[in-house]
Amino acid sequence: MSDTSIQSAAEASNRVRRKPKKLQLLTTLSGRQTMILGLIGMGAFFGLWEIAHLMTAEEAKRFLPSPISVVQALTALIQEKNFMADVGISAYRIFGSFFIACVIAVPLGILMGCFAPIRALINPVISGARYLPAASFIPLLLVWFGPTDSQKMALLILGVVFFLIALILDNTEAVATELVEAAQTMGASRWEIMVNVVGRAASPAIVDSMRNMIAVAYTYLVIAEIVAAQDGIGAVMMRAGRFLKVDVIMAGILAIGIMGVLTDIVFRAAAYYAFPWNRKRQG
Amino acid sequence: MKLKPEISDKEMITVNGVSKTYLGGKFTAVDNVSLDIIEGEIVAFVGPSGCGKTTVMRMVAGLETPTTGDILVNGHEVQGPGPDRGMIFQAYTSFPWLTSRQNVEYGMKILGIPAAERRERGQKLLEEVHLGPAADKYPSELSGGMKQRVAIARTLAQNPEVLLMDEPFGALDAQVRWEMQEMMVQIMDVEKKTVILVTHDIQEAIYLADRIVFYTRTPGRIKHDVYLDFKKGQRFTSKEDLLSQSGYLEVEKQMFAWMREEIQLQAT
Ligand SMILES: Nc1ncnc2c1ncn2[C@@H]1O[C@H](COP(=O)(O)OP(=O)(O)O)[C@@H](O)[C@H]1O
Ligand SMILES: [Mg+2]
Numbered sequence: 310m311s312d313t314s315i316q317s318a319a320e321a322s323n324r325v326r327r328k329p330k331k332l333q334l335l336t337t338l339s340g341r342q343t344m345i346l347g348l349i350g351m352g353a354f355f356g357l358w359e360i361a362h363l364m365t366a367e368e369a370k371r372f373l374p375s376p377i378s379v380v381q382a383l384t385a386l387i388q389e390k391n392f393m394a395d396v397g398i399s400a401y402r403i404f405g406s407f408f409i410a411c412v413i414a415v416p417l418g419i420l421m422g423c424f425a426p427i428r429a430l431i432n433p434v435i436s437g438a439r440y441l442p443a444a445s446f447i448p449l450l451l452v453w454f455g456p457t458d459s460q461k462m463a464l465l466i467l468g469v470v471f472f473l474i475a476l477i478l479d480n481t482e483a484v485a486t487e488l489v490e491a492a493q494t495m496g497a498s499r500w501e502i503m504v505n506v507v508g509r510a511a512s513p514a515i516v517d518s519m520r521n522m523i524a525v526a527y528t529y530l531v532i533a534e535i536v537a538a539q540d541g542i543g544a545v546m547m548r549a550g551r552f553l554k555v556d557v558i559m560a561g562i563l564a565i566g567i568m569g570v571l572t573d574i575v576f577r578a579a580a581y582y583a584f585p586w587n588r589k590r591q592g
Numbered sequence: 593m594k595l596k597p598e599i600s601d602k603e604m605i606t607v608n609g610v611s612k613t614y615l616g617g618k619f620t621a622v623d624n625v626s627l628d629i630i631e632g633e634i635v636a637f638v639g640p641s642g643c644g645k646t647t648v649m650r651m652v653a654g655l656e657t658p659t660t661g662d663i664l665v666n667g668h669e670v671q672g673p674g675p676d677r678g679m680i681f682q683a684y685t686s687f688p689w690l691t692s693r694q695n696v697e698y699g700m701k702i703l704g705i706p707a708a709e710r711r712e713r714g715q716k717l718l719e720e721v722h723l724g725p726a727a728d729k730y731p732s733e734l735s736g737g738m739k740q741r742v743a744i745a746r747t748l749a750q751n752p753e754v755l756l757m758d759e760p761f762g763a764l765d766a767q768v769r770w771e772m773q774e775m776m777v778q779i780m781d782v783e784k785k786t787v788i789l790v791t792h793d794i795q796e797a798i799y800l801a802d803r804i805v806f807y808t809r810t811p812g813r814i815k816h817d818v819y820l821d822f823k824k825g826q827r828f829t830s831k832e833d834l835l836s837q838s839g840y841l842e843v844e845k846q847m848f849a850w851m852r853e854e855i856q857l858q859a860t
Binding site: 493 | 677679688689699715731746786
């Protein structure tokens with residue numbers, strides 16, 4: 310073999326190397342890059358929406374309003390229809406019911422994860438209940454509570470609590486056995502281990518589960534506020550629907566989307582500051 | 593440097609005809625093991641993988657109950673885990689949500705030791721395991737060897753009578769393992785514990801232990817129980833000192849021969 314063949318092989322590999330592929334496995338982006346790509350993605354979404362609006366026949370345009378007119382509808386709602394009060398009521402229903410769901414699910418999930426008999430007792434009921442569509446409880450809840458806030462919050466709770474328990478059970482079971490055994494050999498009590506070892510170890514995963522399940526709670530919001538509701542974002546959208554005000558319906562969707570994104574950010578920030586020990590190591 | 597271990601004649605751990613079966617008695621992991629371990633001794637459990645070393649240690653720790661037989665530690669029958677028997681696991685068990693210092697103080701907190709005393713003893717132990725500068729770091733910021741040192745300091749902080757170590761350095765690379773072994777010799781000179789060390793690393797066993805209990809392959813029985821007489825009752829702070837002892841090579845060869853016997857039995 311001559312030198313030239315070696316050289317050409319080296320050149321060939323150089324040629325490959327000079328053009329780094331954009332989509333490499335296992336790469337990370339800086340915060341700035343992530344934000345720019347995110348903005349591009351959002352821009353593309355609204356751009357496609359605008360194009361779709363422009364391409365819609367003139368007489369059908371009111372059924373697919375442009376993004377700008379949806380934003381205008383949202384500001385008009387806020388300024389003229391006291392929409393923030395409805396947002397407040399919806400937020401109260403979401404957060405209130407989610408708080409109650411957590412108060413039930415966190416201790417129960419951890420208890421089930423720690424003690425096999427409790428798990429064996431409760432798990433069949435929980436697993437079964439997850440398959441029941443929450444909306445099917447609406448007639449029952451209306452009979453029990455009437456068209457009240459309690460009825461709507463009960464629906465939101467039913468929609469998430471069983472999933473939340475199942476997720477927290479998983480989070481708890483995922484805690485390394487060695488951590489529990491190490492605590493046992495140190496003479497820690499069962500209560501101490503449940504709260505300060507298993508609970509602490511599982512807490513970042515539990516907050517993650519909560520973050521995912523509150524997103525599900527948002528998906529139930531409109532269902533809860535469509536039936537027998539005078540106030541809340543869902544009720545506003547239902548009323549707009551009756552008058553075919555598509556821009557107002559979309560403004561409602563947009564409002565829920567914004568609330569959802571803000572909720573997600575709050576959960577992520579809370580996890581970041583509450584669990585400094587769990588932060589991913591920065592490269 | 594050569595150190596003189598402090599070994600009394602008091603029996604610290606007594607294992608009386610202990611067997612352990614799994615799968616409802618269908619599988620015997622440990623078969624009729626009896627052992628007396630004297631206060632201050634460092635005993636290594638050596639044997640082929642899966643022979644039951646960990647199982648015997650876990651029964652001494654109280655994490656597993658013997659199917660037959662019983663175990664006494666310092667005259668009391670083992671009923672369950674307790675802080676008189678500290679255990680170091682192969683997996684890293686330093687609590688990730690606590691800093692090194694908080695980890696080391698955790699065990700003392702469980703025992704109800706007052707904060708000022710915890711702080712003082714914690715600091716002393718952190719320095720003993722060379723973690724002074726990393727006292728306020730979380731385990732995620734530490735290397736494997738450092739995490740293991742946190743676990744060692746946390747266990748020693750409870751001042752247990754017995755130290756149970758299950759392949760404590762098994763997950764570490766060779767150089768770090770060597771550093772940890774030498775550190776252990778120094779620590780044992782200060783803390784003076786009765787130690788059971790489970791290892792499949794023959795050199796590690798010869799370096800650290802005063803006595804080696806060699807197990808047969810499954811079901812685990814004691815094949816040989818030997819004192820390392822060539823060490824003349826000494827421990828060595830450097831591995832080179834050990835290697836230059838006359839008789840070292842014979843012992844190492846013997847261990848490899850025993851290991852080969854067990855592994856070859858398995859192959860047939
Ligand atoms: N909980 C268990 N159930 C069934 N078999 C087990 C269990 N724990 C250990 N064993 C078996 O017992 C034997 C001894 O295991 P172990 O004490 O961990 O071995 P060593 O530590 O010597 O490698 C192995 O064959 C292992 O598979
Ligand atoms: Mg083992």
